[in-house]
Amino acid sequence: MNKLGFLAVSTLTLLAAACSNQGPTDAASTPAAASTSPAPAASNKTIGLALSTQNNPFFVALKNGAQKEAAADGYTLTVVDAQDDPAKQISSVEDLIQKKVSVILLNPTDSSALAGAVKEANDAHIPVITLDRSVDGAQVVAHIASDNVVGGSEAAKFLIKALNNKGNVIELQGVPGTSAARDRGQGFDDEIKTSGLKIIAQQPANFDRAQGLSVTENLLQAHPDVQAIFAQNDEMALGAVRALDGAKRANVLVVGFDGTPDGIQAVKDGKIAAIVAQQPDMIGQLGVKNAKSVIDGEKVEAKIAVPLKLVTKDNAQ
Amino acid sequence: MTSRFSFGNGAALLQRLGSVIGLLLLIIALSVLSPDFLNAGNLLTVLRQVSINALIAFGMTFVILAGGIDLSVGAILAFTGAITAGVMAAGHGMALAIGVGLGLGLLLGVINGVLVSWGRVAPFIATLGTMTLLRGLTLSYTQGQPIGVSNSSFALLGDGYIAHLIPNPVVWMFLVFVICAFLLRGTVFGRHVFALGGNEEAARLSGVRINAMKLGVYGLSGLLSAFAGIVLTSRLYSAQATAGSGYELDAIAAVVLGGTSLAGGRGWLFGTLVGALLIGFLNNGLNLLGVSSFYQQVVKGAVILIAVLLDRRK
Secondary structure, three states: OOHHHHHHHHHHHHHHHHHHHHHHOOOOOOOHHHHHOOOOOOOHHEEHHHHHHHHHHHHHHHHHHHHHHHHHHOOOEEEOEEEEEEHHHHHHHHHHHHHHHHHHEEOOOOOOHHHHHHHHHOOOOOOEEEEEEOOOOOOOOEEEEEEEEHHHHHHHHHHHHHHHOOOOEEEEOOOOOOHHHHHHHHHHHHHHOOOOOOEEEEEOOOOOOHHHHHHHHHHHHHHOOHHHHHHHHEHHHHHHHHHHHHHOOOEEEEEEEEEEEHHHHHHHHHOOEEEOOHHHHHHHHHHHHHHHHOOOOOOOOOEEEOOOEEEEEOOOO | HHHHHHHHHHHHHHHHHHHHHHHHHHHHHHHHOOOOOHHHHHHHHHHHHHHHHHHHHHHHHHHHHHHOOOOOOHHHHHHHHHHHHHHHHHHOOOHHHHHHHHHHHHHHHHHHHHOOOOOOOOOHHHHHHHHHHHHHHHHHOOOOOOOOOHHHHHHHHHHHHOOEEEEEEHHHHHHHHHHHHHHHHOOOHHHHHHHHHOOHHHHHHHOOOHHHHHHHHHHHHHHHHHHHHHHHHHHOOEEEOOOOHHHHHHHHHHHOOOOOOOOOOOOHHHHHHHHHHHHHHHHHHHOOOOOHHHHHHHHHHHHHHHHHHHHHOO
16 A cells, blocks of 8 residues: 555545534434534543444434433433444443543443453443443443333233233243343243233244244144233244244234334234333433433432333334 | 565565555544544553454465465354363363364364365365354354353453553564564565465475465464454453454455455565554544444445555556
């Protein structure tokens, strides 16, 4: 490479820097920050958000919620994206530390790999708030996530009511050992135990649509007398819908979890009876809200549960 | 073998120094643009961030100089990292685990070499095959779950410091750089790498053992990928099932940005270090400037394209 090439590179860097002030993704936060608070003191009005990925509508919604909240009070939100690579996420957290943001909102790619990065932030006296997933073995000031146990029992309550407290249920479980699978299952199972419904089969389909399909096919063969299926996420619920279509069992109620666009569409189409929807935008919003409290020296709750919403045909949009 | 001596040629020297000048320009630009950029803490942070890519890219430099390509480096990193963590999780010591990991990396690299030499498979296809195969093996071995590492001395490999200041991965990076630079410039093996990539037929006629050389370069690439995998596993306190996805492309980008020709036979190892630093500073600087990650990819892609276009013009 020669000088010319690197002039071009430097120009590109400058261009990109310019883009960052006008780009569509930052449009929500920057103009407000620029117009309402001239030259905000970088050290106390900047919040860093380290996302696991933007290749998933859930986390994009989380980011948008955070940006809206930051813009409302003239805070600058710096968003970095790890593209689901924990090593890249450590690097981007380090970059936020070097940028001397006041608080880091961390949406970890993985619970086991980020402890080192959180410790580095703490060593630099930057408090960390985790979003959606937690970090094992490190100190954070708060953890903000949906209450999956409550969500599981919401799903159970819906089925108890819809089936008049009588009938057999199949449960499709998520990846064994993940906190989402554990908590959703626990909330659902505990609620069902005290009701007239009965769980006649439980099997993991690993949060996967194709596995949701094949596991449901097998279970329908083994247990024809079933009135409802609870899937611990929307993908498996959509797989179960395909299996029910194939078996011509349109009368079986399916309940999903998450509220993905595909899932919500299936609720509108009457294929899925209900979905316990997470509110990722609210996770982002509460993240920034609590970051502001931390900056202002107020105490925040160590564990903050984000409410879930039951989506049925009546309120799906 | 002209490339070995072209360093004395003024025009070639200027071209080579181009990447260094480029790096300096980038550093100056970022220092002006971001008040948080130019300080020892940030520079050391970037050095640590690039160390994994640099370790892989050093091996990749040998492969590319010899006229090949190795797409399996990220997959070897993930597989050897998982096995190393697995050996420790089974209750064995750290020395055995690292030995098994490094040995496995060397073996996998040599298998690539066998496919490319005696098997006469094009390097792109051969290493694409082993990459896919190893990704599958890693997922089935880990069951898609991270394997945690609790051995505290193992954690120092990737997470510790020398003199409370220099991160250990940076030390590994420079050590490996010195060893590899000597291998490339100071040994018969290194001379033959250039000869092989310059003109394979001419190299064969002048007595270079082509097949053995290929085992050597792919073996070295596998070994360094495994070492990178071990350092990364240590840094993450765990082996990740999908670790190293896309790392092969980062390594190739570092080699090419450093001025090594993808056609083989022409290039230098220092350029690869500079290339890795360029990518690292670009990532770091764009984050410090708050550039959206979508634009960051646009910038990085454009930088690579410019580098390759300039390489074509030479």
